[in-house]
Amino acid sequence: xxxxxxKPNLLGTLLTRLTGDEKHAPSAFSTLDVLWVLYDRxxxxxxxxxxxxxxxxxxxxxxxxxxxYYAVLAAKGFIxxxxxxxxxxxxxxxxxxxxxxxxPGVEIGTGSLGHGLGLAAGTALGLRAQGYDARTFVxxxxxELDEGSNHEAIAYAAAARLDKLTAIVIDNQSSTHGWPGGIxxxxxxxxxxxVDGRDHDAIEEALLARGEDxxxxxxxxxxxKG
Amino acid sequence: MxxxxxxxxxxxLDEDPRTAVVLADISADAFxxxxxxxxxxxxxVGIREQxxxxxxxGLALTGLRPYVHSYAPFLIDRAYEQIKLDLGxxxxxxVLVSIGxxxxxxxxxYTHQSPGDVGLLDTLEGWTxxxxxxxxxxxxxxxxxxxxxxxxxxxxxxxxxTRAYERTGRLQxxxxxxxxAPVVLAVGPMLDPVLAATRELDVTVAYTMTPRPLDGAGLRxxxxxxxxxxxxxxxxxxxxLVAAALSDVPHRELHLGVGRAxxxxxxxxxxxxxxxxxxxxxxxxxxxxxxxRPAA
Numbered sequence: 252x253x254x255x256x257x258k259p260n261l262l263g264t265l266l267t268r269l270t271g272d273e274k275h276a277p278s279a280f281s282t283l284d285v286l287w288v289l290y291d292r293x294x295x296x297x298x299x300x301x302x303x304x305x306x307x308x309x310x311x312x313x314x315x316x317x318x319x320y321y322a323v324l325a326a327k328g329f330i331x332x333x334x335x336x337x338x339x340x341x342x343x344x345x346x347x348x349x350x351x352x353x354x355p356g357v358e359i360g361t362g363s364l365g366h367g368l369g370l371a372a373g374t375a376l377g378l379r380a381q382g383y384d385a386r387t388f389v390x391x392x393x394x395e396l397d398e399g400s401n402h403e404a405i406a407y408a409a410a411a412r413l414d415k416l417t418a419i420v421i422d423n424q425s426s427t428h429g430w431p432g433g434i435x436x437x438x439x440x441x442x443x444x445x446v447d448g449r450d451h452d453a454i455e456e457a458l459l460a461r462g463e464d465x466x467x468x469x470x471x472x473x474x475x476k477g
Numbered sequence: 478m479x480x481x482x483x484x485x486x487x488x489x490l491d492e493d494p495r496t497a498v499v500l501a502d503i504s505a506d507a508f509x510x511x512x513x514x515x516x517x518x519x520x521x522v523g524i525r526e527q528x529x530x531x532x533x534x535g536l537a538l539t540g541l542r543p544y545v546h547s548y549a550p551f552l553i554d555r556a557y558e559q560i561k562l563d564l565g566x567x568x569x570x571x572v573l574v575s576i577g578x579x580x581x582x583x584x585x586x587y588t589h590q591s592p593g594d595v596g597l598l599d600t601l602e603g604w605t606x607x608x609x610x611x612x613x614x615x616x617x618x619x620x621x622x623x624x625x626x627x628x629x630x631x632x633x634x635x636x637x638x639t640r641a642y643e644r645t646g647r648l649q650x651x652x653x654x655x656x657x658a659p660v661v662l663a664v665g666p667m668l669d670p671v672l673a674a675t676r677e678l679d680v681t682v683a684y685t686m687t688p689r690p691l692d693g694a695g696l697r698x699x700x701x702x703x704x705x706x707x708x709x710x711x712x713x714x715x716x717x718l719v720a721a722a723l724s725d726v727p728h729r730e731l732h733l734g735v736g737r738a739x740x741x742x743x744x745x746x747x748x749x750x751x752x753x754x755x756x757x758x759x760x761x762x763x764x765x766x767x768x769x770r771p772a773a
Contacts, residue, residue, distance in 0.1 A: 304539070
């Protein structure tokens with residue numbers, strides 16, 4: 252069951268208001284169901300609590316194709332729906348990559364690949380150091396894992412036992428050379444889940460799972476990039 | 478200066494729950510005891526400099542004040558995009574503290590040297606750069622940095638002057654020449670070589686340990702005709718800012734610093750200073766040659 256099936260009018264309407272992102276459209280829609288489940292069922296953050304220090308954090312590392320992200324933020328009231336009509340415009344707050352300084356509810360500005368997981372590790376460390384019982388989620392693409400900076404963070408997050416850090420890898424098989432043996436094997440020391448990236452209940456179950464003393468990775472498999 | 482940095486930062490860790498230290502193995506031993514007391518705020522990520530800066534950005538986004546430390550080429554050159562995006566683009570602050578400078582690690586070779594670090598930061602918005610000239614100048618800089626969330630770079634060096642000066646954001650005039658005398662601006666540890674080189678010259682010598690933001694107004698007040706800038710990093714790094722400060726003053730500029738040519742020689746920091754013309758004899762030759770040359 253997909254997000255557009257659950258909310259056929261809402262998300263479908265919101266997505267059609269976003270224009271000018273044809274290049275990244277496949278990437279955007281590969282994330283739609285995971286994003287909806289995150290914001291609808293998992294994250295302890297709302298527009299009214301978006302600045303609270305103990306909120307859950309969601310970091311979109313794969314900043315490419317943020318249409319689905321913007322649609323979900325609008326559906327949940329973080330940003331006005333009217334903003335969707337001016338994607339990439341000279342006065343718009345919504346670019347083809349998100350900017351945290353411009354968009355309420357956006358935790359990090361991304362676009363260049365391979366930055367979100369390091370920032371997420373630091374966020375989880377900062378929350379732990381201050382005693383907050385908050386979780387940190389970070390979403391990456393399978394091709395983004397080609398960036399070596401991710402592997403610095405993967406190794407250290409396990410060593411630092413960041414049990415409140417969850418990485419989500421959207422696997423639409425767009426990595427040029429692929430990941431022989433599967434993406435989950437690239438996260439040694441983490442607990443892992445591999446789910447259908449269009450199955451909301453499976454996504455929810457995987458996102459609720461946590462290792463006792465280690466970070467968790469959810470590989471959400473969707474249809475291959477066309 | 479490294480020992481002063483370690484001692485001051487450990488005190489900050491004990492006093493201020495916002496302080497965090499992020500390391501990539503370099504100097505980890507010096508922070509071992511502090512790590513035992515503050516395991517959640519003294520973080521050694523291993524030899525992972527990209528992650529070191531990313532972690533700092535994440536810590537800052539949760540409200541902590543990260544001090545990030547390594548050799549200058551690993552802290553700045555290697556992690557440049559993380560500095561640009563994980564700090565600047567996120568509007569997150571951090572205190573980057575480097576050792577090694579341009580050629581402190583003379584025998585280690587070019588891999589451990591960063592003459593271009595300040596130039597790289599000059600491509601980015603909003604960085605304060607401190608280049609202390611003496612170990613005693615370091616603690617006030619680090620303590621002040623704990624009281625804000627700015628993006629601050631502290632460039633430590635094993636080369637230093639014989640005495641420390643009070644911290645101020647203004648240029649400090651340490652020797653005043655005749656009215657209208659040429660001005661020699663020395664940055665950080667270049668002060669003592671400049672004072673030695675100009676001992677018998679009728680010039681005004683000014684000093685700063687904080688070249689960013691450059692005290693352009695102070696420079697404008699001092700300069701009548703000639704200005705010579707002596708920096709311990711790439712020659713000409715400050716030329717854009719000096720030109721802007723003196724845009725309404727007919728003047729001549731000379732910018733001395735580390736050359737761009739890779740030396741491919743080892744030796745001592747004093748050897749490198751000599752090869753780059755930054756020892757007193759080399760500076761004197763460059764300065765007198767410039768002043769003796771008639772304006773076009």
